[in-house]
Amino acid sequence: MKRLFNLLFAALLLAASCTSRPQAPAEWAGSTVLYEMNVRQFTPEGTFAAAERQLPRLRELGVDIVWLMPVYPIGEKGRKGSLGSYYAIRDYRAINPEFGTMADFERFLDRAHKLGMRVILDYVANHTSPDHAWVTEMPSEWYVRDSTGVPVVQYDWTDIAKLNYATPAVREAMFDVLKFWTDKGVDGFRCDAAKEMPDDFWTDAFVRLRAVRPDLFLLAEAEGPQFHADGFDATYAWELHHMLNSIAQGKQSAADLRAYLQADSERYPASAHRMMFTSNHDENSWAGTEFERMGDAAATMAALTYVLPQSLPLIYTGQEIGYDHRFAFFEKDPVPAWEPNRWTAFYTKLNALRHDNPALASGAAGGEMAYMGGAVSDLMAFTRTAGDNKVVCLFNLSARQQPVIPTVEVGGEYTDAMTGAQRTIVPGEEFALGPWEYLILVLEK
Template sequence: MAIDSPSWLKSSIIYEVFVRNYGNAGTFNDIYNDIERIKALGADILWFMPFYPIGKVGRKGTHGSPYSIKDYEEISKEIGNKRDFKRLIDKAHDNGLKIMIDIVFNHTAIDSKLAETHPEWFMKDQNGKLTRKVEDWNDVYDLDYDNLDLWDYLINVLDGWIDLGVDAFRCDVASLVPLEFWKKSRELLNQKKEIIWLAETLDPKFIHDLRTKGYDVHSDSEVYQAFDLTYDYDGFYYLRSYFSGEKDLKHFFEHVFLQETIFPKNSLKLRFLENHDNPRIASVLEGKNKIKNWTVLYNLLPGASLIYAGQELMMEKLPNLFEKDSIKWDKGDYEFLSFFKKIIKLTKEIKSTCNQFSLCELSEGIVMIKWNGEEEEYITILNLEDRHGKIPVDFNLYGTDLITNETVSIQNYFVISKLPMIIKVR
């Protein structure tokens, strides 16, 4: 969390959309017509994945990766134009939503405008040919930040999008771009208005592999000098290992505790169960009750929360990043949607009014989360592994389950519930 980060971010919700695959048309109008629904979910920030023209050389799939960008200053004609986007921004602002756009400044498409006009701004191999750090990203070339003229150009790009009405930037693989560039960008652009900066920081193994190859890759702790939020890939590393059966749940919880100590005070993570790079959580976990419990968990962990469009309807299919693959909104689970909206509302209220967090396992797979404020205390009990029976406890508890509005009394033992319980203690 940067020194001047706004306090409201600690309970914020970011809603991620990929315009090409959001609706059947694949245009800004699909999102324009859905603004009220997105706001009603509890979203504060609407994040647009890249909507720029996509390179053709080395293109992946039929339509190409949105992260292989041909021109940072334009919008893909298939999606719309700046007039359409401005219209959408204005409607979002009227509904209390901030607009975040994806910024991809580590690399461009092989046949990008910059590669043609300024090849000197790119990383080169020992033979002087344009190249990249990550071999698998074979549809892009990496930028070279030794060229300070590049800095000025990119900051002007950001400035142009701010002038259009953009409020926030999600910076792709931010850890691979020099920290001093991000610090300079924030210092200059936040003078115009409050801009929110989200860093896609990296999976620990990815950081390690790139560093062993000799590349400079920033840690999350460093990146907080310039960013308000960083990705929780350091925690998701353990969560993914748990889902695959490689590690126990305790390893993930131990890292959540560690995050409270190894990162700067008040640092904020962006928590997620899924995003465009990872499987839908409904395809990973079996059973709606388990998904409900995990949904409460990730929304109650300290930090902001991410919703990837369709997650609120328990969608199982992850849209293809390289094809036209629209979300099938009519196939969603609308009972889960009702639950999801209630949880977002409750967890936002809890995190905005409380500042003391703790987490422990009462028994294997049974987790208790405490949030305390000046006057309020909330205790959440989650059944993350769909267990049953009863377990002894060393506390007494009396309060109201805010999900069901039923009175809860716990003395000496706890009968495991299949569904999550968010209890306001009396």
């Protein structure tokens, strides 16, 4: 009898552990919305305590994952500007005092979790600051060095020292960084300059991490199907981003976009999440705001990133209020006091659209895309369908009015996702879309 009791107890424990197993990103990430938080600029205070108070409004906006730009202390040697680059890290296991304390960070993380959001950290594995303790305390082979023994500087990143991944101890130390923050309870990592590290570093590190936390979300700041083979869930859609800029400037067309989407679908696995965006910290500070680059097409391109196949849409700090400003990268340059406006409503509606329509999911769960036949060349006209959920997407990707002649596959009774109005689409009944105008229609059930 005692042996039978022990067997039953073990079976109950096993069943409990199975039901409480964290879901892997493949099971939950398809309908998520990502928000990149520039902590320095997110609030006038630029602290975790101030940012924590704003988390409820991000949740109300519809944000699922908060990506924090690097939160670690910044090096002083070679520092750029008065505050320095977030990506020149002096200590991977501490919090930049500009943002507060470790306790402040932990309260921020706890609050985000209680609101139902995940938090991922920017993980900078390629380099440290030149005054990181490792530069002098560890063997010289921890860094890639020039002929004089000085750590190598890449590009114009004069405030960094490049780590040497041919040294096993470096790999282990950088894995320990991932483990440290995973143990703190963060939900994943955006991996900076992912192409600079060997593929097998990512593979080995992720296998070990996911043995403990299978639900970690891993985003590569890189483009290429190999990163999904390495274990990343999501990659940047850089090529698409530059194409959207180019279309908005009249240099490319919807035909180029269709060709891109076809090629992308053939290169990437069905499970891939492709982060699509009209802005991020690099683009905003160095290439300009979405309004500078895209002009009147800015809202159209943002909406498009929510409905294309495989898209994981991104909102960057300030976009939710339409802030048309290039942030100073190395200085304090905060968003004005936050007040909701039409851009807040715009992104709230897009986020709800993504959450409410499984046809728009990224990854393997997403709905099939089918083009509407007979559309003019500057029109992106397609459906996304999953089961009984159907979304019709009609985008005029030009500065000229374009005719739309609906075909039978898009006929029906719909709700306009952006206005809530009811709309009947009759096959063959022509209407027009104005310059950069779009319609996202959800089939009524």
